[in-house]
Amino acid sequence: MSPTPVLSSCVPFPIEERTLIDVTQKAKDWAIMHGAAMRSKANFSPDALNFAPFILTPSSFPRKEFEKAKELQTIINQLMHNVAHDEEFLTTTLAETIKVDEFTSNLFNVYKKVLANGFGQAYSLGLLRSDYLAHILEDNSIKQVEINTVASSFGGISTHMLPLQSFVMVELGHADKLKNMPENTALSGLCGGMIKAWEVYGARKSVILFIIEDVSYNICDQRFHEFYIREQRPEIKVIRRTLTEVHKEGKLGPNKELFLGEYEVAVIYFRAGYEPDHYPTQDEWDARYMMECSRAIKCPSIHYHLAGTKKVQQALAQPEMLERFISDPEKIKAIGQIFTGLYSLDDSEVGNASYEMALKEPEKFVLKPQREGGGNNVYGVDIPDALRKMSRVERAAWILMDLIQPPISQGYMIRPGGKSPPEIVDLVSELGIFGVILGDVDNVICNYQAGHMLRTKLSTANEGGVAAGLGALDSPYLLD
Ligand SMILES: Nc1ncnc2c1ncn2[C@@H]1O[C@H](COP(=O)(O)OP(=O)(O)O)[C@@H](O)[C@H]1O
Numbered sequence: 001m002s003p004t005p006v007l008s009s010c011v012p013f014p015i016e017e018r019t020l021i022d023v024t025q026k027a028k029d030w031a032i033m034h035g036a037a038m039r040s041k042a043n044f045s046p047d048a049l050n051f052a053p054f055i056l057t058p059s060s061f062p063r064k065e066f067e068k069a070k071e072l073q074t075i076i077n078q079l080m081h082n083v084a085h086d087e088e089f090l091t092t093t094l095a096e097t098i099k100v101d102e103f104t105s106n107l108f109n110v111y112k113k114v115l116a117n118g119f120g121q122a123y124s125l126g127l128l129r130s131d132y133l134a135h136i137l138e139d140n141s142i143k144q145v146e147i148n149t150v151a152s153s154f155g156g157i158s159t160h161m162l163p164l165q166s167f168v169m170v171e172l173g174h175a176d177k178l179k180n181m182p183e184n185t186a187l188s189g190l191c192g193g194m195i196k197a198w199e200v201y202g203a204r205k206s207v208i209l210f211i212i213e214d215v216s217y218n219i220c221d222q223r224f225h226e227f228y229i230r231e232q233r234p235e236i237k238v239i240r241r242t243l244t245e246v247h248k249e250g251k252l253g254p255n256k257e258l259f260l261g262e263y264e265v266a267v268i269y270f271r272a273g274y275e276p277d278h279y280p281t282q283d284e285w286d287a288r289y290m291m292e293c294s295r296a297i298k299c300p301s302i303h304y305h306l307a308g309t310k311k312v313q314q315a316l317a318q319p320e321m322l323e324r325f326i327s328d329p330e331k332i333k334a335i336g337q338i339f340t341g342l343y344s345l346d347d348s349e350v351g352n353a354s355y356e357m358a359l360k361e362p363e364k365f366v367l368k369p370q371r372e373g374g375g376n377n378v379y380g381v382d383i384p385d386a387l388r389k390m391s392r393v394e395r396a397a398w399i400l401m402d403l404i405q406p407p408i409s410q411g412y413m414i415r416p417g418g419k420s421p422p423e424i425v426d427l428v429s430e431l432g433i434f435g436v437i438l439g440d441v442d443n444v445i446c447n448y449q450a451g452h453m454l455r456t457k458l459s460t461a462n463e464g465g466v467a468a469g470l471g472a473l474d475s476p477y478l479l480d
Pocket residue numbers: 131133145146366368371372373374375376377401402403404405430462463464
């Protein structure tokens with residue numbers, strides 16, 4: 001294999017040691033002082049923050065591909081909206097998966113029960129994030145890694161990465177380069193969607209409910225949303241509850257209003273509920289069901305959640321499938337080009353052929369279960385063992401995907417407790433584009449692209465989860 005190409009960097013590296021030490025310390029303080037921060041997992045305290053891991057200078061990303069990703073977002077929003085409202089498609093696509101994947105099956109049961117009982121609310125709010133890697137084998141054109149329809153995070157902190165890295169660039173004497181760092185409207189865009197949904201709900205005293213985990217390490221990202229909403233619209237209160245608390249406190253009113261104590265809930269924003277661990281008992285599933293039946297506008301509603309599964313992503317990448325959801329041939333072509341090979345592993349002729357293909361050349365693939373939140377995939381040489389341990393039927397819980405090979409960039413990854421001075425390292429960046437869509441099956445009230453995030457990992461790591469400690473927040477430096 002030929003060596004991976006290295007993108008040219010925004011400033012000459014390495015940075016002289018004295019300057020590097022000074023600017024790194026300033027940047028850490030800037031990050032903490034502006035909330036580019038997280039709670040420590042190792043030394044948890046609700047009273048303290050660490051800066052969030054970040055890349056000192058913006059990482060290079062091809063401008064043309066960045067612009068393309070942004071332009072495609074409204075089409076992707078509409079696609080996901082249409083998929084979420086296609087009961088037949090969701091049912092057939094997930095039929096094999098739910099036989100073996102308990103979590104997806106539980107989500108699907110909630111969906112079926114709500115269908116039978118009647119939706120309390122026709123409108124859904126999608127705060128989506130479509131993730132991409134540039135692919136060196138196709139001239140660095142972007143390929144979609146996944147689409148997130150639930151708890152699409154980092155819109156808040158990412159908005160603060162541009163000013164953080166702009167500060168660093170100016171400190172380093174490169175103010176002239178700021179023009180290649182695109183503005184980011186993620187926070188205002190995402191919050192704008194929640195505010196619009198609150199207005200559509202139309203009850204002056206109602207609140208926005210954030211569904212949270214027992215402990216929120218990524219607290220600043222969530223608080224940025226909460227504080228922004230309050231600042232823009234002082235009359236809107238945000239409350240935070242776990243699924244367990246909703247089960248204890250929640251009840252439905254005569255018109256399916258969701259009440260939590262004295263509060264009527266207009267919008268439910270799920271920052272938890274995407275992992276099996278978030279549902280330790282049946283109570284949490286009952287709470288989810290109650291919320292899905294309610295008149296509150298969900299972000300995401302259960303059908304949107306299902307539309308974001310890896311299995312659905314795989315099904316959408318099959319030939320002619322997009323035609324079911326998009327009518328404009330130009331748009332179908334454009335979306336088709338960002339898909340990379342995605343293969344079913346169901347117990348069928350096609351699925352068994354993908355199984356054989358993965359055993360033969362595992363280094364070309366990634367194996368993915370129906371999970372979110374990072375750390376669940378199997379890569380390359382580990383795939384055959386993982387597959388052989390599964391029964392034919394169990395394989396249906398997984399999908400296979402072509403490995404995307406991104407170009408490398410260089411930079412300094414700054415982590416709490418990291419070395420001083422930091423070392424220059426090889427990095428790989430994943431771009432996320434946020435999208436907002438609000439509507440019911442027939443009407444879309446708003447559909448827009450809402451800024452971006454860049455998450456960068458060591459080139460040697462398979463995954464770059466920021467919370468997991470492998471990745472760092474970043475923002476793009478656009479290369480022509
Ligand atoms: N096809 C792929 N090629 C290369 N890396 C991938 C691919 N799919 C996923 N990854 C890596 O794995 C990470 C997690 O995979 P992803 O599909 O985003 O699942 P999750 O829902 O856990 O975030 C991605 O952020 C990316 O770094």
